[in-house]
Amino acid sequence: MTSFIRSELKNGRTTLLLQGEWNIAHLTELRSSSHGIQIAGGQDILIDCRQLGAMDTCGASQLLALKRRLSGSHSVQVSNLPQNFKQLVSLVEERLGTQKLPEARSLSLIQSLGLSSSKIFVLVTSLIAFIGETAFGVLSLIKRPSLFRWREFAMQLKVACVDAVPISALVTFLIGIVVAYLSSIQIEKFGANIFIVDAVSLALARELSPIIVAVVVAGRSGSAFTAQLGTMKLNEEIDAITTIGLSPQQVLVLPRLFALMIAMPLLVFVGDVAGTLGSMLIAKTSLGITPTTYLDRLQAVLPVRSFMVGLVKAPVFAAFIAVIGCKMGMSVENNARSVGLHTTSTVVQSIVAVILLNAAFAVIFVELGI
Amino acid sequence: MSEAPVLEISDVHTSFGLNKIHKGVSFEVEKGTIVALIGGSGSGKSVLLRAIIGLLEADQGSIKLFGTDITGISEQGFNRLRNRFGVLFQNGALFSALSVAENVAVPLKEQMELAEDAVSDVVALRLALSGLPLDAGTKMPSELSGGMRKRAALARALALEPELLFLDEPTSGLDPINARAFDQLIRTLARALKITVLIITHDLDTIEGIVDRVLVLDQGKIIADGPPAEVSKVSHPWIQEYFTSRVQTKNG
Numbered sequence: 001m002t003s004f005i006r007s008e009l010k011n012g013r014t015t016l017l018l019q020g021e022w023n024i025a026h027l028t029e030l031r032s033s034s035h036g037i038q039i040a041g042g043q044d045i046l047i048d049c050r051q052l053g054a055m056d057t058c059g060a061s062q063l064l065a066l067k068r069r070l071s072g073s074h075s076v077q078v079s080n081l082p083q084n085f086k087q088l089v090s091l092v093e094e095r096l097g098t099q100k101l102p103e104a105r106s107l108s109l110i111q112s113l114g115l116s117s118s119k120i121f122v123l124v125t126s127l128i129a130f131i132g133e134t135a136f137g138v139l140s141l142i143k144r145p146s147l148f149r150w151r152e153f154a155m156q157l158k159v160a161c162v163d164a165v166p167i168s169a170l171v172t173f174l175i176g177i178v179v180a181y182l183s184s185i186q187i188e189k190f191g192a193n194i195f196i197v198d199a200v201s202l203a204l205a206r207e208l209s210p211i212i213v214a215v216v217v218a219g220r221s222g223s224a225f226t227a228q229l230g231t232m233k234l235n236e237e238i239d240a241i242t243t244i245g246l247s248p249q250q251v252l253v254l255p256r257l258f259a260l261m262i263a264m265p266l267l268v269f270v271g272d273v274a275g276t277l278g279s280m281l282i283a284k285t286s287l288g289i290t291p292t293t294y295l296d297r298l299q300a301v302l303p304v305r306s307f308m309v310g311l312v313k314a315p316v317f318a319a320f321i322a323v324i325g326c327k328m329g330m331s332v333e334n335n336a337r338s339v340g341l342h343t344t345s346t347v348v349q350s351i352v353a354v355i356l357l358n359a360a361f362a363v364i365f366v367e368l369g370i
Numbered sequence: 371m372s373e374a375p376v377l378e379i380s381d382v383h384t385s386f387g388l389n390k391i392h393k394g395v396s397f398e399v400e401k402g403t404i405v406a407l408i409g410g411s412g413s414g415k416s417v418l419l420r421a422i423i424g425l426l427e428a429d430q431g432s433i434k435l436f437g438t439d440i441t442g443i444s445e446q447g448f449n450r451l452r453n454r455f456g457v458l459f460q461n462g463a464l465f466s467a468l469s470v471a472e473n474v475a476v477p478l479k480e481q482m483e484l485a486e487d488a489v490s491d492v493v494a495l496r497l498a499l500s501g502l503p504l505d506a507g508t509k510m511p512s513e514l515s516g517g518m519r520k521r522a523a524l525a526r527a528l529a530l531e532p533e534l535l536f537l538d539e540p541t542s543g544l545d546p547i548n549a550r551a552f553d554q555l556i557r558t559l560a561r562a563l564k565i566t567v568l569i570i571t572h573d574l575d576t577i578e579g580i581v582d583r584v585l586v587l588d589q590g591k592i593i594a595d596g597p598p599a600e601v602s603k604v605s606h607p608w609i610q611e612y613f614t615s616r617v618q619t620k621n622g
Binding site: 023024027028031056057058061084087088091092095096097099100101102104105333334335336337338 | 466467469471472482483484485488490491492493494495497498499501504505507508510511512530531558561562563564
């Protein structure tokens, strides 16, 4: 390795002869040779650039750093710096000077915990505010029904409901199979084969189908709402809607809200049917219960009330998913990354909200004796 | 002493489907010059830039960067060239998940083996050279104004001391004061750092202010080439309209 600095002591004066290419390709070596220069105090120092092969801005800033460091305890002179490098050095000196890059702010564990907790608080309060705004939007819609956007509503209904049928059916069908299979193993031990219908149909209608469909809808429609509205926000389309004299609330939020509230119960019904088909399949293959027997038993043991419980929960879940999705979309900040972050957050918030609501429903229904 | 041109384009053809964009574009860019490429909207300036920096393959013709033909070059071979040029994209193309300082550090960390403190020194140098206060380094790109974003993007483009700099509409979206300051910055850096610059622009002030040579792209070909004062006298309807556009609106 060639040395970039050669030090010569002559008549009580040190000459530092700079050699080689002082550029970014050799920055690491340059820095170590430069740091290696230690000169006893009181001497005059001459930095001689006669043999400097090449220099770029990184080399220039190394030269300046060296000069500055030595100037603390010595009188330093730079000589023979070629004209074109001189320009470079003076540009770097003028622009950079002695500035250092400030440390990036980094948070301690406690600080980030506190920060994310306070963010949850802000999130919840702003969600409550948005629910309030949406409620006012609904009120003004009731006063003037002509405001309703039928086209947008129909489009959203198609996307949120019709297009979601296959995936909802598939997922609940598989859940039906799994639950029926696990129950059948236990039930078979008691020889109480027919009770598979009681167990699976109740679980499906009251809990599994609404929850599973809500998760699918949160992932499909909730995230789509955030991505759509977020992109519109980014593109100033929402501001344009306001400027044209329309209410983004009426044009964007309410059609999505109502579409999802109608779509969800329908999807839950699809889920009930698909889950039942799945468990029928297992009942037939594992326990020898024919579909006819299964349906007979289903009619006898599944109260309509339990079936209705599932359908009543669905629009409430849907309302929260839609409101969260729209709110997160409308609150996207002015950068593309924010759209992604908000979309993820929508799915997480929606699923948490659905589980909380489901727990609340369970308590309410028990208290009401339903 | 005449050195080999930094960029040599000969007979380049590109197309999107049946739509022919370039029908034989040829020009050279000499080392150390500031060259502007102008042309109407949709004349294929940006497409040509994408072809030069290897984001798009030309149908026909050759593009030589630093004397190396990039048509049909291996990815590895092209990567060596990539370290020698920098690109300032139109909207900055700063990575939104990273702070400004981290943005500038990306090429340094990925392409060079430097210690952490060396990287931060080079980042500070780049930010300072681009005319940014160093505390802007801790900000996120979304927190910057348009002018600062361009400067941050320039700092990243300059990170590896490129010999050649491509600027796509560097002054678009800036107010005239910021735009002229940015022009001046480019000229100062190009002169002091001996960088060759190819600017794609619509900005007449940039052309008259800092450019050595203008290339005019129209109908898929270069129709004029020379110093701004000469090109403005070429009798071609688009060129005449372009160079007199300011006067026309004033009198119109």
